[in-house]
Amino acid sequence: MSERDSDVDTDVVVVGGGNAGFCAAHASRERGARVLVLEKGGPEEAGGNSFYTAGAFRVVHDGADGGQRLRELVDDKITQDRLADTVLEPYTAEQFTEDMHRLTEGRCDPAMTGILVEDSAEIVGWLAGHGIRWRLMYERQSYLSGGRWVFFGGLALGTVDGGKGLIAQHTAAARDSGVWVRYRAAVEDLLRAPDGSVRGVRYRDEAGQPHDVVARSVVLAAGGFEADPERRARHLGRGWDRAIVRGNPLNTGEVLELALAGGAAGHGDWTSCHSVAWDAGAPPGGGDRELTNQLTRQSYPVGIVVNKLGRRFVDEGADFRNYTYARYGREILAQPDGVAFQLFDAKTRPLLRTEEYDSRPITGAEAKDLVSLAEELGIDADGLIREVAAFNESIVDVAFDPAIKDGRAARVDPPKSNWAQALDTPPYYAYAVACGITFTFGGLRVNERAQVLDHAGQPLPGLYAAGELVGGLFSGNYPGGSGLTAGAVYGRRAGHSAAQDWSR
Incomplete structure (x- = not known):
């Protein structure tokens, strides 16, 4: 423990002001703890990667016709107006579990996956109780088919105003409940009591001055290392230093490495990450606060993707885009000059996501x-x-239908398994894309209470973790929308555990 007088004495300190961090703060606060959130960025750059998302949450639900539960949660006008003409099948715990195992090729931690799936069914209602507003993501996750809006790929629910709305609603709810948020606070050390337990953190403010925060529990929710080129190359491999950062440029991995140096065990796949097709002309070092997720290009299943040689290199129709987009970024990175081109014609151009392909600026022709x-x-x-x-x-x-796996295949190498449309009707459109890295999959090992574990599998007293800083759930790929859900599920568990432990 530092010998200096502390600047703050609190019950729970949360490191990181994204979705996972705020969920931990809400959970601790509802158990009566005094809570301080330390956010590395200023108010104008805060929110972690959560700010840059579309706000999609993958959760177990009963579908649009499964009673009033889902209908009572969604509250935006578009959703209310379209519900009667919506086809949204239930998404079961068995389906969520199978998707996790299938997409990670069995490399997801079984116990962690069970917690993610089980808690997802109620996390949306819990978040609604903390000010988060919900809608169905018609413009991203459905197609109009037979006069009805048909959702696909197990993903439908999102936050009003996307990631921007998610962080604004989290922040307002936290402040209303008495959570204290301190910005421009870069954590650089963990404070320990004589018995070795973690009892606070040291951070530096914008002027470089050190400050100590003494707390009974610490929750780490500061994200992975995706915004640091050197760490990317070290862990992910050659060439990853050239990837475009699509999210927060402040997620550079210092807090993760600080925990590892302090005895925490690593967990999960440190050699892979979530990476997508991203506008090739986007800023390489960090996300755009105005466009955020609009720089992604995810309508490729209805077109073809080629490299600079004019050759296709992936099966664009292998599955619904919710199950392929997070791994296709690395395929693009492996192409000549790390660039590819999504091609469409006059038939398919109207099917593209408006918020992505009609946004400006856009790199295409x-x-x-x-x-x-x-x-x-x-x-x-x-x-x-x-x-x-x-x-x-x-x-x-066979009949083309983008709302289902239609079996309209192209028998070439590589094949296109669904949604193959001849590129033959001018005008033609092409969009240049590069690899946009979202978050890294390797992180800390935690137990069911979100306690950080050491190399012997024992909890490090006083230390908890949640969000992208936690490893074990994803490897090589992931089901779309499960990242925010995991952050909320483990954030809530971390916050409850942290508050419970200090009150004993």
């Missing part, structure tokens, strides 16, 4: 023929013409 399109974007024209011709000729002639 439109042309009356494929040769002109290729020349404008630096794609090998001859290679592209050959690739498109082979693709068009190989399509299985």
Whole structure:
């Protein structure tokens, strides 16, 4: 423990002001604890990666026709107006569990996955009680089919105003409940009592002055290391220093490494991450606070994706985009110059997500023929013409329906398993994409109470963790929307445990 007088004496200190951190703060506060949130950024750059998301939560639910529970949660006008014409099937605990195991190829921690799935069913209602507002994400997760809005891929629920709204609502609720938020506070050390238990943190303010916060419990929720090029290259491998940071540029991994140096055990897959198709012209070092998630390009299942040689390299229709987008970023990074191009024509262009493909600025082109399109974007024209011709000729002639796995395949290498449409109707459109890294999968090992464990599997007294700083749930891929859910589930557990332990 520092010999200096502390600047603050509190019950629970939470490091990180994103979704997981605020969930921990709400949970501790509702148990009566005095809570301080330390946020590395200023108010104008706060919110962690959560701010940059679309606000999607993957949760177990009973569907649109499964009683009043879901209907009572969603409160925006668009959702209310469309519910009668909505097809949203139930998403069961068995489906969520199977998706986790399938997408991580069995590398998700079974106990952690069980907690994620089980708690997801009630976390939305708990968050609603803490000021979070909900809607159905029609513009991102459904297609109009047969006059009805059909949701796909197990993901429908999101926060009003996306990640921006999520953080604004969290912040307002925390302040209303008496949580103290201190900005521009970069944590640099853990304070320990003589018995070795964690009893606070040391941080530096904007002027570089050190401050000690003495607390009975500490919750770490400061994110992974995705915004640090050196750490990315060290853990993820060669070339990852070139990835574009799509989220918060402040998630550079210092707090994670601080915990590891203090005896915490690492857990999960440190060699993979969540990475997506991101606008190739986006700022490389951090997300855009205005456009946030609008710089992603996720309508590729209804088009084709080629590299600079004009060659396809992924199965764009392997599954619903909720199950492929988080791993296709690394496939793009492996292409020449780390860039690829999503191609559409006049038939498929109206199906693209408006908030992504109609946003500005956007790196892309439109042309009356494929040769002109290729020349404008630096794609090998001859290679592209050959690739498109082979693709068009190989399509299985069954009905096209983007709301289901329609089996409309292209029998080429690599195949396109669903939603294959001939690229043959001008004008043609192409959008240049690069690898946008979202968050890293390796992190700290925690137990069912979100206590941080040491290398012997024993809790480090006084230390808890939640959010992207926790490892073990994801590997290689993940089901869309499960990151925010995991942050909320483990944030709540961490906050409750931290408050419970200090009050004993």
